[in-house]
Amino acid sequence: MAVGLTYATSQTLVRMRLAAFRHALKDQNRLSWIGTGAFAGVVLAGGTIWVAAKGDLDVLVVALAVWMLGWIVGPMFAGGGDETLKPEYFSMLPLTPRTLSAGLLTAALAGVAPIISLLALLSLVVLGTQLSVAATLIALPAVVLQLLCFVLASRLAVAVYGVLLQVRSGAVLAAIVNAFILAFTAQGWALIVAFVSTDVQGTMASGARVAPSGWGLVAVEAAGRGDWLRVLLALAGLAVLAVVMFVGWSALLVRRTTASRTGRKPRRLLTATGPRDAAAAKEIRSWTRDLLYGHRAVFAISYGLFFCLMPLAIGWKGMLPWAGPAALVMAGSMASNLYGSDGTALWTTLMTPGSAGPDVRARQRAFLLVFGPPTLLITLLLTWWSGSSSAWPLVLSVLPALLGGAAGLVVACSVFAAVPTTDAHKRSGNPLNSGENESETMGIVWVMLILVSLTAGPALGAALAWSWWGVAVGVASGVLAWWYLGRLAAVRLDQRGPELLTLLRHGRSTTEQAKKAAVLDQLPRWRRTLANYCLGFGAIPLFPQAVVPAVFILTNNTDTKSWFLALHLEPQWHWPVIIAMAVLGLSMYTYGGLTYLNAKKKVAASST
Known part of the structure; x- marks a missing residue:
């Protein structure tokens, strides 16, 4: 009975999720964002499969760790992830926490991001085909369990983060952790260079194998050499981890949908004597x-x-x-x-x-x-x-x-x-x-x-x-x-x-949405996509490749080259490369901005 109810709930939630996704595709702006993200994801997934085909296991296990980190960190920078189906919508239904959690998890798997991650995880199958038939067979459950852990880790991270934001100390802690993670994506190279002396890739790969993101690869490797005990431990570890995260997420969903939020008595009333002071005190x-x-x-x-x-x-x-x-x-x-x-x-x-x-x-x-x-x-x-x-x-x-x-x-x-x-x-x-x-x-x-x-x-x-x-x-x-x-x-x-x-x-309003749609309809899809890419990535050549190295050169701080292209070249090429990057970045912003501005002017002219 319980299994049947869980299946029916999951089926219904998946249909709701797909219906909402089809509705989202009617919005040209959201469609553009989804298409851009999907294209970038497919490219990265293809790169992961290519690394597996080359047999570079150290790079592959680090790439899988990055995929799992993206699942955990990404929703924190994208408004809490995709919550088309919020748990609060179903709090009045006679569903047990496990049933609702299973349904929401199944619905979460029906999306673009899980499909792209599944493509990336097929690198384990590619690796297995290079090792043995047994490794290929082991790669199939490893891919499923690894994907399940990715999605559950994302949901659990968002749930824990939401709990932290309910109290002041938790909000501060979450902000500090979030800031460190985002800063690490840009400046983490310094920590890696400092704490890893010579074998950067090998040390990172060793750590990535210990992390849950590498357990699937460990199972495939072990199957290739006939180490069945390690295969069993790796797959069992993924299964147990998935169950633990599922139980923890379910408990947090119960807390989220049943916790009461009562108002608090103001600790100190406003004592301002004028409108300006009152407004300032309120802010x-x-x-x-x-x-x-x-x-x-x-x-x-x-x-x-x-x-x-x-x-x-x-x-x-x-x-x-x-x-x-x-x-x-x-x-x-x-x-x-x-x-x-x-x-x-x-x-x-x-x-x-x-x-x-x-x-x-x-x-x-x-x-x-x-x-x-x-x-x-x-x-x-x-x-x-x-x-x-x-x-x-x-x-x-x-x-x-x-x-x-x-x-x-x-x-x-x-x-x-x-x-x-x-x-x-x-x-x-x-x-x-x-x-x-x-x-x-x-x-x-x-x-x-x-x-x-x-x-x-x-x-x-x-x-x-x-x-x-x-x-x-x-x-x-x-x-x-x-x-x-x-x-x-x-x-x-x-x-x-x-x-x-x-x-x-x-x-x-409907009129505003129609005008917005009319502006987008003025542009061919290829031009709209190109304009979005220019507006989205124009900052890369303009700031880190032009402004930052220019400041470093002018202040004689050229010792650390990092990923600044100009600083890796001979001194006579510093300023030409910086100027070229600045022109490229400004040109990308100009093209993207003028594309939409001209389309908007055409719509305004046609309406009059």
């Missing part, structure tokens, strides 16, 4: 009391620290002065949807006459108070620690420019390009999931990373050209950006506040 308390706000603040600062401290592992202090600016860039991108995070609570502001200006300035003041002091302290201490006298005018010029630029951009972006999210009082047990517009939210975050970085351009150029005069330029540009962008946001909120509230309450 400060949002950053200190809303766990998601606090999580993002800690994440931004921790990321800046980890990103610039990791090279210390190899004794390189050149990145230390830039921890504060890096934290500000990340903070600006994480706070790019302030009004969208408010949701329908915006009506309390709109119902108060003349509140648009004070509210916008209050959000800017709160941003400055939350991120200004810590980033300034970090910059002063780490620049002093680095011992680089040439870095002082650079970082002290860039810091005020970024601080003012970010404070202006966060309010302007959140008013002009707000993305509807789930209201705070309606958040599910997975705080990472903020609604149905995750791809749009992530797009705004990536754009803000670029825009906030660009606000430091005049100050950095002035500091490189005139040294300490760059500080004055940085302060002036920061103040100008803070004032002008804040004024634009206040005027927009005052004039179009009701439309913004409607957007946050009901989502985009």
Whole structure:
């Protein structure tokens, strides 16, 4: 009876999941994101199979570890993963936790990501065919168990992360861990070089074989040489791990769907005497009391620290002065949807006459108070620690420019390009999931990373050209950006506040969706895909391959070459390569932006 109910539940949830996926494909924007991700995944899966065909087992086991790490970490940076079917939807149904968990797990396997991971895991079968018939047969259950562990590890990680975000200390811990993982993807090379002396690949491969992601490969290898005890231990280990993760996930789902969330009595009432002070106090308390706000603040600062401290592992202090600016860039991108995070609570502001200006300035003041002091302290201490006298005018010029630029951009972006999210009082047990517009939210975050970085351009150029005069330029540009962008946001909120509230309450109207679809219909699919690639990957040649090595060369920090192409070449080729990369990055952004701008103009012209 129980087995039949579980099967019927799983079948129903799979049909629901596939129906939702077919509906998502009707949205051209989401279709583009899905297609881009699927293409990249297939390419990576093909590379994994190619490594297996070559018989390079050390590289293969490390690649499988990266796949499993992507399953665990990826959802934390993509709004909690795909939760089309939320557990809360089924809390009133007479289903046991195990039945519901089994159904949700089965539905989770019916997606693009599991199929691509299955393609990558077929590398075990390719490896088995090179060893023996027995190894090929063992590879089949190993692939199934390994894929099951991938998906369960992802679900369990998101569930644990959601529990941590329910309490302040957990939100802080989760932010620090998240920041370390993201920084490691960019700067982990330093830790690897430091702690692995000569045999980098061999040592990483040994560690990857011990990790659960390598147990399937261990079973296939052991079957190839006839070590059946090791085969049994590896496969049994995967099966037991899957069961343990399934039981743990089921328990957390029960907690998520049954835990009551009661309000708390305010610890201290607002004592402001005017609208400006009241709005500022309210915003400060949002950053200190809303766990998601606090999580993002800690994440931004921790990321800046980890990103610039990791090279210390190899004794390189050149990145230390830039921890504060890096934290500000990340903070600006994480706070790019302030009004969208408010949701329908915006009506309390709109119902108060003349509140648009004070509210916008209050959000800017709160941003400055939350991120200004810590980033300034970090910059002063780490620049002093680095011992680089040439870095002082650079970082002290860039810091005020970024601080003012970010404070202006966060309010302007959140008013002009707000993305509807789930209201705070309606958040599910997975705080990472903020609604149905995750791809749009992530797009705004990536754009803000670029825009906030660009606000430091005049100050950095002035500091490189005139040294300490760059500080004055940085302060002036920061103040100008803070004032002008804040004024634009206040005027927009005052004039179009009701439309913004409607957007946050009901989502985009049918007319807006039709206009958006019309813009996309103006473009051939190949051109739209190319424009998306240009906008998505233009930052790679522009920043890490042009801006960063240019700063390193100008500050005489060329010892650590990392993945900066120009620094691996002869000195006479440094600047030509940097200029070429900068032109390439700017050209990619120009092409992508003009493609959509021209399509939008054609739609506007045809409608008139």
